[in-house]
Amino acid sequence: MKKLTLAFVLLSFLGFNANADMNVGIKLTSAELGADGSETQNSGAIVTQKERDASFELGSIFAEAMVDLGEIDMAIGVELVPITAEVAVLGGGTGFDATVEVGNLRTAYLQPMMTTDGGVSVYAKLGYAQADLEISNVSRQATASATGDSASTDTNFDQDLEGPMFGVGIQISTDSIIDAVRLEASRVDFDEISFINSNSKKLKADAELDTISLALVKSF
Numbered sequence: 546m547k548k549l550t551l552a553f554v555l556l557s558f559l560g561f562n563a564n565a566d567m568n569v570g571i572k573l574t575s576a577e578l579g580a581d582g583s584e585t586q587n588s589g590a591i592v593t594q595k596e597r598d599a600s601f602e603l604g605s606i607f608a609e610a611m612v613d614l615g616e617i618d619m620a621i622g623v624e625l626v627p628i629t630a631e632v633a634v635l636g637g638g639t640g641f642d643a644t645v646e647v648g649n650l651r652t653a654y655l656q657p658m659m660t661t662d663g664g665v666s667v668y669a670k671l672g673y674a675q676a677d678l679e680i681s682n683v684s685r686q687a688t689a690s691a692t693g694d695s696a697s698t699d700t701n702f703d704q705d706l707e708g709p710m711f712g713v714g715i716q717i718s719t720d721s722i723i724d725a726v727r728l729e730a731s732r733v734d735f736d737e738i739s740f741i742n743s744n745s746k747k748l749k750a751d752a753e754l755d756t757i758s759l760a761l762v763k764s765f
Contacts, residue, residue: 566611568620570727570762574603578647582737582750599645601630607760609656620656620668625649629679650676652710652733664718674733674754675707706752708735716762727760 579598609622629648654672661667680702712731719725733754 567765568607568609568611568622568724568762569765570607570760572603572605572607572624572729572758572760574605574756574758576601576603576754576756578752578754580750580752603630603650603756604628605650614657616659618658618660618666620654620658622654622656622672624652624654626651626676629677644681646679646681647706648677648679650674654710658716666716666718668714668716670710670712670714670729670731672710673707674710674735675705676735678704678706678738680704704738706735706738708733710734712756722763723761724764725762727758727762729756729758729760731756731758 577598577600581593581595581597603626605624605626607622607624609620612619612621626649629646652672652674654670656668656670658666658668710731710733712729714727714729716725716727733756735752735754737749737751739749
């Protein structure tokens with residue numbers, strides 16, 4: 546249902562009034578992905594995993610339709626990170642070794658903007674994001690562990706990440722080929738994901754993506 550909701554927002558955006566003002570732009574982003582979770586061992590014991598963080602950089606493109614609401618302007622936008630970024634290499638020894646990558650991050654959002662004196666605008670941002678989580682080069686217990694768990698034969702698996710996004714930012718108009726510059730901070734609170742591997746361990750994880758971005762905007 547959530548994927549259908551995002552698809553509906555994207556289609557609505559693409560079919561928006563052709564007379565509306567449009568913004569397009571590029572963003573350079575410094576991101577931090579934090580995650581914690583748990584695993585259920587074959588014995589039934591639940592082991593909590595402490596939070597781990599991974600920092601990385603992303604580039605993205607976006608497009609917006611602008612709506613004049615009188616006191617404020619409303620941007621209806623979509624953003625796409627078209628690449629896959631390696632966010633972490635986990636080394637757990639006899640525990641869990643894996644390469645974690647996140648890609649194809651796409652976001653649909655609403656962005657109310659209020660312009661102050663001097664061509665400076667402040668804005669809030671609310672949307673919904675989806676991404677592909679790819680876990681590869683998995684090595685989990687080449688031999689059975691001391692707890693009596695059977696060895697795992699998993700090598701890779703994929704999961705969908707999705708959840709609400711919210712943020713704040715400031716936009717400064719310019720008199721150059723670029724019409725505006727934005728500085729923005731945001732967070733995506735991804736829904737919990739779960740996975741049952743080949744030795745019947747149930748893995749759960751919660752993740753948040755925090756970003757600080759610099760955007761260049763061109764208006765039409």
